[in-house]
Amino acid sequence: MKRIALITGSKGGIGSAISSQLVAEGFRVVATYYTGAYQCAIDWFNEKGFTEDQVRLLELDVTDTAQCAERLALLLEEEGSVDVVINNAGITRDGVFKKMTAQHWKDVIDTNLNSVFNVTQPLFGAMCDKGYGRVVNISSVNGLKGQFGQTNYSAAKAGMIGFSKALAAEGARSGVTVNVIAPGYTATPMVAEMKPEVLESIVGQVPMKRLAKPEEIAQTVSFLVSDGAAYITGATLSVNGGLYMS
């Protein structure tokens, strides 16, 4: 029986690399995409050359608690189980705090943090009942160190870490591990949106003097969901080229 891994934000830079990695390892991937983005999702699916057995596309608004509860309960019924949850969907709305709007605060907290409740809650009980599960939350170096211009994003990403430690304590005796990956600046469309001079200055502060490759984050996910990582829970693994050592 294939293990089933649900990945949010699966078409993005890191999400797409995670999807490819887990498919290559024999997982069946449920790749969620945002409301109305079906064409974009199917283009991605075709470009990657996935089969329907390897990847199931699922429209899901991760900020919508009721929709997640309903659609993920149905998914559980249809697939039999969901063994792995990768909370990867995330956005930025950068700006100095003095100028930050309440909407930009709310959008980031909803998409990056409230989503973790919305997606994990409907699936966690079944993982505990089965006695096996892996939850991997994709946080950020900026959730650990705080970043100028990212009060919203740093708060959400730090929140994911506290959430994961608490849930790890709840899942431990049922064989469900909950861990965090904190990537550094990674070569993705999100980072490409930054002002070139700001990005250049940040890369200059990275001891390895380069961005992470999305595949390097995907390899870390692969380890955390493997049987070999069964005793790791509540941990935060940094993959940041030495930018911040906690």
Ligand code: CAA
């Ligand atoms: N520390 C201290 N001061 C800083 C600073 C820093 N890191 N960065 C900028 N400043 C200062 C500037 O020197 C400037 O000072 P003066 O007014 O005295 O000239 C002032 O703060 C305003 O800075 P900006 O000109 O940059 O202001 P802006 O409004 O044009 O831009 C910003 C603000 C959009 C937040 C911009 O600073 C920025 O892009 N910062 C980087 C944010 C960032 O790292 N985003 C990561 C996105 S990718 C991601 O999030 C993925 C991940 O997980 C890593």
